[in-house]
Structures are given as structure tokens and as C-alpha cells.
Amino acid sequence: MFREKLKREIEIIKSNGLYRFLREKRDNILDFSSNDYLCLSKHPEVIEAVKEGLKYGVGSTGSRLTSGNINHQRLEEKIAEFKETERALVYSSGYATNVGVISALCKKGDLILSDKLNHASIIDGCRLSKADVLIYNHCDVEHLANLIEENWKKYNNLFIITDGVFSMDGDVAPLRDLKKIADEFNAILIIDDAHGTGVLGDGKGTLKHFNLKPSDNIIQIGTLSKAIGGLGGFVCGIDEVVEYLINTSRSFIYSTALPPHVVEGCIKAFEIIERGDVVKELQKNIKIANGIFKKNGFIKENNLTPIYPFIFKEKTMLIAEHLIKNNIFCVGIRYPTVPKGLERIRVSINVSHKKEDFELLCEKIKDIYQNHLNQTTNNPYPLYSRLFSQ
Template sequence: MFKRELQKEIENIKNNNLYRFLRKKDNTNNILDFSSNDYLCLSKHPEVIDAVKDGLKYGFGSTGSRLTSGDINHQILEEKIAEFKGTEGALVYSTGYATNVGVISSLCKKGDLILSDKLNHASIIDGCRLSKSDVLIYNHCDVNHLRDLIEENGNNYNNLFIITDGVFSMDGDIAPLDKLKKIADEYNGILIIDDAHGTGVLGNGRGTLKHFNLKPSDNIIQIGTLSKAVGGLGGFVCGIEELIEYLINTSRSFIYSTSLPPCVVSGCIKSLELMERGDLTKKLQKNIKTANKIFKEYNFIKEDNLTPIYPLIFKEKTMEISENLIKNNIFCVGIRYPTVPKGLERLRVSINIGHSEGDFGVLCECIKKVLN
């Protein structure tokens, strides 16, 4: 009975053209990768790999949660993150997803109100669902709508939490943090920023908050990942010391998860050291300017990007283009509903410091052949 029900559901998914499957990526130099989030190419940096090897002196796995046997070199990484982000403290989780779910569900309680951007990442949405707070969705980056929702509803709650991505993962646009911070201050709210795609990319690598020249404060919580520009695995939250102490004692996805392998932690520490120099982020920004130029020449974008995420919207042609790219050794996966709304299917082109001007041209020519 159960098997038949699953088969029926899978068939429905297929009939609606929503079927997903695992696609193995060739990690050799034969493929041109425009889907990776490894913006600074640190996942394969020789110094990072050497650091990972050195971290194996602690053993392959951490063998337990941070509160039991799994606290090895993790506090060194947390000190490095706090210094990098300019905060009092930081706490590392096993994934970025676990960070958002754990932080939001711990902090946001019954009697509180969460105001969440319409295009926030799934991990934020799930964290909101797990919390006991009421949740209102404001239109994407629409500070006027946000303010209206607070004016209409804010007086009925103990605490207000404004939650947003710093850089939105499917569109590459930047949240108006300067305006969101002003609203948070005005209404005595707390601003939670998921800077997964901003860290290493904006603000000389320090992230979206630095991009707006905003200083960390008591009512700002920064969340990030170690699996994108850092090139490793894991997530982190940083803010005031009391926040970190509270989460260690209450955040279920932190308390009940085996901690990151110490070799991964060692690699992330080295990645942050390399990122601190600033030259990698400058190289990325230079490549973004080159991509802007090429993509404009092909009429794939109208305005310049500030981030390495390019949503090239081809609607019903998207999956055909994606398959053709893969046949030509260009890895660029099409994104469709429910990840993005129907009618906004797109190639999510993600560029990094390893791409050349010629690579952008090859990508565009291959797309153009399908469109013509």
C-alpha cells in the first residue's frame, strides 16, 4: 500500500514536470562549472587542502556533539569568525540549514512576531515554521510593506524579528539592510541576516552588513555558511556574547548534532585567513564586472550585477538550455518551480574567480544556439 502511494506521488511529480534527480558532476578540468557556490575557489586552494590534511591529526570525525566529545578545534574557528565579522562571539553549526532552523526556532517564541521577506531561503522558512511565533511575510525588499505590517500588528507582540537574506540565492539581489536596520531600531526589533551569499562577496569579503557600512550591534544577528565562499562545510551565527551563550543552551540543531569534522574546521580557518587579505574578493568583483559586460552584449541582463549570481530567465526554454549546456560540458543547472515561481524558470549562473572572459563567451554562445 505504502509503496503504491509513493509510486503514485512520484508519477504525479513527473507528470507536472517537477521531477528531480541526482546529477553527478565531473570534477575534472574537462567541465566548465557555472553552478557552484565556490565563489573564491577556496574549496580547491592548495593552502586550504594542506590545512585539511593537517587537521586529520585530530582524527577523521569529531565523534560527538560539541557538548560531549566533539569540541576540538571548533572554538578557534569561532574566534576567527567573530573577529572577521566584528562581533563579540560566534557559534558554528553542522550546516547553514541547521543554523537558520536552530537559531530562529530557539529565539522566536510564542507571543513574538516574525516578519520574513517573501523570497527568503527555505531554511529560514522552516525555522519560522518550527518557532512558536506568528509569521507575516512582507513583499520582497519592500520596506514600506514591512513598515505597514509592523504598524498594523506590532503592538500585539512581545518581540519583533525582521528576517532576511543578505544576498538572495536565486536572484542575486541585495536586501536593503540600511533601511531594515532603521526600521528595527525604530520599533525596538531584532534584525536577523542570513549572509550565506554575501560573506566573501560584499564588503571586502566581510559581508552585506559591511557593504552598507553598518556596524554590528546588539539587535543584529548575522548568520552565514562555511560551504559557499569559504569553500567548506557548516554554518555559523555571530552576535553578542549572551546570544551565543543562550544558543549553546537552547538550540536543538546545535545541541543534538555531531559537530563538524576537525579537518573541515581546519580548512575553514585557513579559508578565512586567505579571505581576510581581500585580494580574492577584489578578483571576484573584477570578474563580476567582466561578466556584466559579456552578458549585456548578449542581452541576457539589463543592469549590472554586484554579486556573482545571475538569474538568466528563459521560462519554458530553461530546462532545454540546461540539458544542452551539460551535453557541451558546461554545468549550469536549470531552476524551476517550486524553487522559483512558475513563469520565472531560469538558469542560475554562478561565477567565480576561476572563470575567464572566454568562459563567459562560451556559455553565452551555447545558450544562444538553443534560443535561435
């Protein structure tokens, strides 16, 4: 009975065009899908650090509160120094960090104000918390301020939660304005800087990009699996936040600690970022991509980040499949990850890409659109527009 029920559910998913499957990544493919923005996952120094870390063994063998606390505090000290905060705490993943931090800190009688386009891990953390949740329109500071003005007196604590860089659109949260609102209403600002760390603010993240200093009412969350090139997540802020999370955050307490050789690789990755060269190289590539993508009509405005959504709506998955046949890997993103009508190819660039790669991508998409989708107009592909009101 259970097997048949699952089969029916899977068929419904397929009939709705929402079926997902795992695809093996080929070595000879031009990859515009990876979040390894600085290509540190394959950096020789990082690999050597990982090899050296194997002296501790392959796994950590337990949670941080039992047998798993090996070299992890060295990484936390490096992150705290890098983010200019009092302290940091490492989790097993970025997802586990958001879920664990939000569900531990936000309680019954509190109010969370969450950006409409926040990552799924933030949404799940809000759901697991006992706090009430209100959603403000994407990056709409006025809407956020109105919601707080109408509700703040009813609650014990206020939490404003936002991505620093939004993973599906590549735009940057208005942190300067969000910080002003947080200060005015004595709220806590939680920033998930998964896609900002290593990218903006000389690599230090979105807060540094706006020249904002860490303060008692700011909590920064990040991942070690994107620009850092490793695995895991982290939270950083004041000492008391970390101390509290060690004692209350379930996804920290009850998870096996990161493998120590991964920890060593992440420490080395932060050291490389601090040198500055690799971040400058990424920013140089973003400028080159901006020019080519704008010239070909795929974007209107220059990007600050390496994430480019090319919105093709219902044609998205067909274009993605044709690109793979041409040895170009770009993931098609559809509902529920993005709203219906805003399906897109998510183009993610990194320091290894060359000008010719960006030109080839544009050329292949135009060829697919005109020769495989039977489009004959001179400019069939859409200009990129942020249709967040829909």
C-alpha cells in the first residue's frame, strides 16, 4: 500500500512538471552551476591542508560535545577574526545553521520579520521556532517598517532575518536600511551571508560591503560550502550568542562534528581569501560577464555578485536540457524554489571562467532558442527583470 501511494505521488509530481532527479556531473562540461565562486575546492593549498588534516582520521566520530571537538575551535577563531566578531560557532551545514540558530533564539512571544525571498533553510528555521512570523516584500524597507510599527508592542523580541545575497537572483539586501530599523526598534538583525562571504566586501561579506561594523544586535550566518569550497556552516556574533547556542541549538548539539580534514581545508581557504587576490579576480570576472550578458540582452543592470538569473519562464527546462547536450551545465530553477512565472536558468560564474566561456553561453542559448524552440524574432530571449512584486 505504501509503495503504491508513493508511486501515485511521484506521478503527480511528474505530471506537474516538477520531477527532480540526480544527474552525474561530467568532467568535460563547462560548469555554470557551481557555487564554488573562488574555485577553492580544488585549490592546491587547500588540498594539501586537507591531506595534512587526515592525521586526525577520516571522521570526527562524535558531536562537538562528546568526542568530536578536535581542531574545530581553530576554524572558529579564524572565522571570528575574519568576520571581526567576538566569537563563531561551526555547524555541520549551512542548512543546519539556519535551522538551529533561528529555532533556538526565536521563542514564543517573539516576532520574526522575514524577507519574502529568503532561503528555504531560513523558512524552515522560522517554522520550527515558536515565534510568530510576518513576511515583508522582497527588500522592501518601507513594508518592513510598516509591519514593525503595527506590531512591535505586542512582542517580547523582534528578529529581522534576511539573506545577504539572494541565491536565486543575485541581488543584495539593503543592510544599511535594515540596520537602521533594527536599531530604532531594538530588534536583532540576522543575516544569512552564504553567498556574500568570499564575494563582497573584500571577501568578508555583505556587512563589510556596506561598511557596517558588527554590533551586539547583528548575527551573521554563513556556509563553508560555497566560496570557501568545503563543507559546513557557521554563525558569528557576540560571545553570549555562541554560548547560548552551544547549550540550546539542537542541530549543533545532536550532529556529528565536521571531519577534521575538512576543517583544515576551510582554515586554509579563509587564509587564501584574506590575501585578496582571488576575490579581486572574481570581481574582475563579474565585470566581464556583466558586459557580455548585457550586450546579449540577458541582463539590464550590472551585477555585484556572480549569480545571474536568465528568466525564460516555461521554456526554462527545455533550454537547460539543450545546454547540457552542448556540454554546458546550467541548472533550470522552477517552482517552488522560485515563484511560478519566474522560472530561470541560474548562471553562476567563478574565477576559472574566461571571456570566451561567457560568449559561448550566450551564443548557445540564442541558438537553442531560435533553432530548437522555433522562435524566429530577432530578440527572442527576455531581458532580465526583477519581478519581485509578482
